[in-house]
Amino acid sequence: xxxxxxxxxxxxxxxxxxxxxxxxxxxxxxxxxxxxxxxxxxxxxxxxxxxxxxxxxxxxxxxxxxxxxxxxxxxxxxxxxxxxxxxxxxxxxxxxxxxxxxxxxxxxxxxxxxxxxxxxxxxxxxxxxxxxxxxxxxxxxxxxxxxxxxxxxxxxxxxxxxxxxxxxxxxxxx
Numbered sequence: 001x002x003x004x005x006x007x008x009x010x011x012x013x014x015x016x017x018x019x020x021x022x023x024x025x026x027x028x029x030x031x032x033x034x035x036x037x038x039x040x041x042x043x044x045x046x047x048x049x050x051x052x053x054x055x056x057x058x059x060x061x062x063x064x065x066x067x068x069x070x071x072x073x074x075x076x077x078x079x080x081x082x083x084x085x086x087x088x089x090x091x092x093x094x095x096x097x098x099x100x101x102x103x104x105x106x107x108x109x110x111x112x113x114x115x116x117x118x119x120x121x122x123x124x125x126x127x128x129x130x131x132x133x134x135x136x137x138x139x140x141x142x143x144x145x146x147x148x149x150x151x152x153x154x155x156x157x158x159x160x161x162x163x164x165x166x167x168x169x170x171x172x173x174x
Contacts, residue, residue: 009069012109012173014062017053017077021065025075029092036129048090055079056089062113063090066106074102076110081123086114088124091133103136111162112169122162128152 015021030045056063060080065072076091088110093102114122124142126133129152138144142160152158 009067010073010105011067013065013067014113015065017049017051017056017063019063019065021067021072022063022075024072025065025092025094026090028094029090032095033127037127059117061086062110062117064106064109064113066102066109068097073097074106076106078110078114078122080119084119085121085123086117086119088122091124091136098132104140107136107140108169108172111164112172115164115166115169120163120165122164123159124161125157125159127157128155130158134158 013019013021017026026048027045030048031041033039034041034044055061056077056079061078063075063077065075067073072094074093074097077089078086079089081087088107091103091106091110093100093106111122122142124137126137131152134144134152137160140162142162145159145161146155
């Protein structure tokens with residue numbers, strides 16, 4: 001699978017949750033969640049950085065940050081959900097870099113790493129006030145595990161799944 005960003009200064013980094021490359025993305029994610037869901041940014045940020053870091057660490061998980069010219073622009077993580085399923089978390093693109101394909105790029109690299117770890121299924125939830133995320137997951141082939149005809153607020157968290165195969169990610173390097 002060819003990279004969407006060949007030779008454009010775009011790199012994928014596997015990092016710890018405490019890595020400085022992840023800091024700006026988590027801070028912006030906290031502001032976004034607090035704005036959409038009516039919580040204070042400090043409380044949301046604390047819940048993000050206080051999440052058990054080992055959940056996003058090998059061998060069962062990982063945290064990826066994408067940089068362009070050394071600037072963090074997008075990222076995402078996964079953790080073990082069960083023996084055959086990884087759960088996506090924190091998929092994010094910075095506000096200034098949206099609508100450039102970074103969300104899909106992150107998903108592709110996360111899914112590739114997920115298959116390398118032996119998982120066959122990806123599970124995730126996203127919030128009812130995140131229509132951009134819902135559109136991304138649908139466009140990337142995720143199946144909604146809810147009735148999409150219902151109003152988003154009535155559904156609550158929007159669960160999705162996707163079955164993945166290593167053969168679909170030949171050449172994708174994280």
